Amino acid sequence: MSTISQGNQNGNQESSSSCEKLVKEYRERVMSNYRPMRRELYQMNPNRFFVPSFLNAITENTEEGFRNIISEPSPGILTFDMLQPDFCKLLLDEVGNIENWLHETRFRIMPPNTMNAYGAVLDDFGLETMLAKLMEDFILPMSTIFFPEVGGATLDSHHGYIVEYGKDRDDHLDLHVDDSEVTLNVCLGEQFSGGELFFCGVRCDKHINVESEPGEIVTYSHVPGRAVLHRGRHRHGALSTTSGHRVNLLLWCQSSIFRQLRKYEKEAPSWCGACRKEKEERQLRSSAALNLELQKLLGVRPTSSETDSTSP
Ligand SMILES: O=C(O)CCC(=O)C(=O)O
Numbered sequence: 117m118s119t120i121s122q123g124n125q126n127g128n129q130e131s132s133s134s135c136e137k138l139v140k141e142y143r144e145r146v147m148s149n150y151r152p153m154r155r156e157l158y159q160m161n162p163n164r165f166f167v168p169s170f171l172n173a174i175t176e177n178t179e180e181g182f183r184n185i186i187s188e189p190s191p192g193i194l195t196f197d198m199l200q201p202d203f204c205k206l207l208l209d210e211v212g213n214i215e216n217w218l219h220e221t222r223f224r225i226m227p228p229n230t231m232n233a234y235g236a237v238l239d240d241f242g243l244e245t246m247l248a249k250l251m252e253d254f255i256l257p258m259s260t261i262f263f264p265e266v267g268g269a270t271l272d273s274h275h276g277y278i279v280e281y282g283k284d285r286d287d288h289l290d291l292h293v294d295d296s297e298v299t300l301n302v303c304l305g306e307q308f309s310g311g312e313l314f315f316c317g318v319r320c321d322k323h324i325n326v327e328s329e330p331g332e333i334v335t336y337s338h339v340p341g342r343a344v345l346h347r348g349r350h351r352h353g354a355l356s357t358t359s360g361h362r363v364n365l366l367l368w369c370q371s372s373i374f375r376q377l378r379k380y381e382k383e384a385p386s387w388c389g390a391c392r393k394e395k396e397e398r399q400l401r402s403s404a405a406l407n408l409e410l411q412k413l414l415g416v417r418p419t420s421s422e423t424d425s426t427s428p
């Protein structure tokens with residue numbers, strides 16, 4: 117496996133206050149020049165944005181209710197129908213409008229992250245408030261239930277953007293982890309083939325390059341309106357979009373409390389597949405050693421397999 121990197125939002129790398137000021141100025145410049153096309157998008161409107169099955173599960177707000185609408189092709193990869201076709205169309209129109217504006221004014225914008233060249237940061241275009249509501253009212257209830265061990269119950273900031281793949285756009289996305297605790301990835305359309313997401317297991321910083329176990333490798337084919345929710349540390353990438361044009365909405369959801377606590381945490385994280393495997397192996401070795409010790413005390417001759425299992 118080649119070296120895996122973390123995707124970051126541009127201008128957010130341990131940002132100094134002068135860098136923060138520049139980012140703020142940049143956003144103000146975009147927003148004072150850009151004229152939104154689909155103003156309906158800029159205010160949260162649940163009945164217009166989301167499909168009824170998703171809204172019902174949010175209202176019920178129980179694990180069972182969410183499980184009724186979710187498929188989980190591999191542990192921690194949750195997929196479910198989320199966006200109305202009408203909402204996808206509105207957002208695609210707005211993306212088209214952003215592109216036309218960029219073309220006409222030759223305004224240069226920051227790419228969506230350090231990995232994708234095509235797309236746009238929606239927060240920079242005035243959608244920050246709507247996306248904050250999306251996270252607080254519609255992602256937080258699910259991540260509180262499914263991802264509490266990675267700060268899923270304390271999400272308090274986000275990075276919301278669009279990515280675009282196809283001819284004259286990005287082709288694929290290399291294996292990476294996100295700068296998020298929990299990531300929402302929803303396909304908006306349009307017509308395309310390829311572009312499947314692939315996942316290779318959850319890893320902490322120390323184990324980011326540790327090989328996948330066979331059961332950890334899974335692919336998922338995007339369907340317009342359908343969401344994928346996963347931990348940011350779940351290693352993943354996107355295969356080549358072989359024809360057509362694929363546009364996805366991404367929301368990297370972050371928890372400042374979780375990030376602070378991680379700095380002082382001594383214990384190996386339970387959510388890292390490699391940490392879990394190391395712990396299981398340690399437990400196996402110590403129980404085999406104890407077994408051997410007891411057998412010696414009782415004068416029982418150990419079998420060769422029992423003596424082998426204690427060797428490192
Ligand atoms: O292209 C995709 O669907 C994946 C995008 C992604 O993983 C990301 O932006 O972090």
Ligand SMILES: [Fe+2]
Pocket residue numbers: 123292293294299352
């Ligand atoms: Fe990603």
